[in-house]
Amino acid sequence: MEVPVNSEQLRTLMDWIAGEYLGSSTYKEADLNTQLGQVADDYALLRRILVDFGYFTRDPHTSLYVRTV
Numbered sequence: 001m002e003v004p005v006n007s008e009q010l011r012t013l014m015d016w017i018a019g020e021y022l023g024s025s026t027y028k029e030a031d032l033n034t035q036l037g038q039v040a041d042d043y044a045l046l047r048r049i050l051v052d053f054g055y056f057t058r059d060p061h062t063s064l065y066v067r068t069v
Contacts, residue, residue, distance in 0.1 A: 001040045003049075010049070017046065018055035018069060025067040029058075032065050 036043035
């Protein structure tokens, strides 16, 4: 699947990923990459968008991603 460029479609996808698809509230970067790679080839882009949109935060010291919503 390609990551949508339409902002409404992108927000819908991010809502689904953060709200329903990802079951855990904390992920190591490699584990998050694996999960997001099942949704789209560009898992790094999805990961960055999840952080940019405020769904997750990233601890720069541990590379842990924590759900915020």
